[in-house]
Amino acid sequence: MRAGDLVELVRAPAALTVLGDTLAGMATAPPPDLRPARHALLPVASTCLYLGGMALNDYGDRDLDAVERPERPIPSGRVTPRQALAVGTGLVATGVAAAGAASGRRGLTVAVPLAACVLTYDLAAKDRPAGAVVMAACRGLDVLLGATPGSVRTALPTAAVLTTHTLAVTALSRGEVHGTTRGVAGSAVAGTVVVAATTAVAAWRSPAGPPGGPTVRRVAALAATAGYVATCLPAQRTAAADRTATAARTATRAGLQAMIPLQAAWTLRGGRRASSAVLAGAALTGRLLHRRGRRQVSIT
Template sequence: MILRDLIELVRAPAALSVPGDAVAGAAAADCLDGRTAGIAAASVCLYWAGMAANDWSDRELDAVERPERPIPSGRISPGQALAVAGGLTAAGLAIAGAAGGRRTLATAGLLVGAIWTYDVKLKNSPAGPAGMAVCRGLDVLLGASTGSMRRALRPAAVVAAHTYAVTALSRREVSGADRALPLGTLAATAVVATAAARRPPNNTNSSRVAAIEGGPGGRATTATTVTGGWSGAVRDAASGLVGLVLAGLYAQKFGRAQRAVLRDPAAGNVRAAVGAGIMSLPSLQGALAAQHGSPVAGAAVAVMAPLGRRLVKAVSPT
């Protein structure tokens, strides 16, 4: 096994679509800090583990449909692929626990269960797209696990809906699709983009309520203080603008690839649309982070999209 074979096995460039889950979740949960980087690293390990487990599970099917993949081509043995999947799973859990503590480790454990259940049981069943959507939704919640996870349910649902659409397309990468499939996924993409472009109604940086000790008579009083004034308003405006632009970029990139499938639902166009769905995800994650008050982090996540499109020319993300 050489490095290039390992890179192909785990679809290494596609991991650029992963850190944004943690950022979007942390931004929504108001816990975007240094721990988020460690949680994102754990997510990448678990994503790579899932890719290796996917190929190990599909080795007999790939021998017929994808003989060029690392296992059926003989470049990586099934045992090596399983060892890679297991090692990366253990690494992901260890990093998650070290970065975020017990609740992060517990959430990572749920994610591991969902990943392996999808790869071993659900992937080729009618429940496959839903199983993969659950994995991505949990990955967003993993990013929120050091804060208010309840507040991250909305971005988790948005990312899960996108993942469902991409996974539904991916099931027709070999055989091609009928036109009903891209019509359905295009409609889902429009809903997802609209949800990502909208500002959460309870998200504002304009004011907060603070308890001030030492009021008249030495008693505590409660006062409303303005935090940021104009700077808070500017940040709110920037968040909305960045989120709107990134949601538009997501819809444009992924939508264009799906329209190509609608015109010609051949297998090659379906694979291209799946790749576009994977590599447009950073734009979606960036929009969600921005709309939850983190426009700089959202823009930084979105930069991974064009970088990923360059890298997938060398290694397929599907």
């Protein structure tokens, strides 16, 4: 298995959209609760779980991909099913171990159910009605992975918003091969409006606390919210009108890219400037990869 085949198997560029989950969760914690050296492992844990899930996704879809997407690593023969299974399970196990190293028993309490949701989606639930809900639960748990024991309750709104957005993106992704429906695409548009409104209200009501001043944080968070809307809403509206597979793929990719400004909005609300800088770097890297022609991959 060549390095390029491994990168394609795990959808490495798409992992940029998951870095901000735990950062957004950590942004809800009071500074004394954070231990930067240890909590820096949480984005690593999150990324490993995501990459492992992508490999297991292709392992579970290997027969269907042989018909619908023969260019993918497993059906094309560039990666064997055994290799994909080993990569996927190894990365998921590494992610759980990293969460335990970062947050001890509390980290495992979230990481183990998160890993179970990843496995359930990839190997059992994806093509069932509950599949989109399971995927959305993965994103919500990923946010809660970053919350400290004293900030779980305050992290719930952040988790709920990213869960809602993920539900819409996952539902749209089911139309990447055969097209979507007006109802699914329209629900995605409505979901984006609700998520944006909720985020904007939360940004305006951002609590006092970290340095930088509430006004600066509010403006920055509102700007990130506007970036979120601009990134995904136009493609979703096009999918609602067009409903073709091409439009669904474009809307799915836009929804994935929109994860970053959405995470940034909630991170900025908490006054975490360093975390926001990381997300800005992730967004810039994603744009550079897109301009260089790297394949933007889906979650299916």
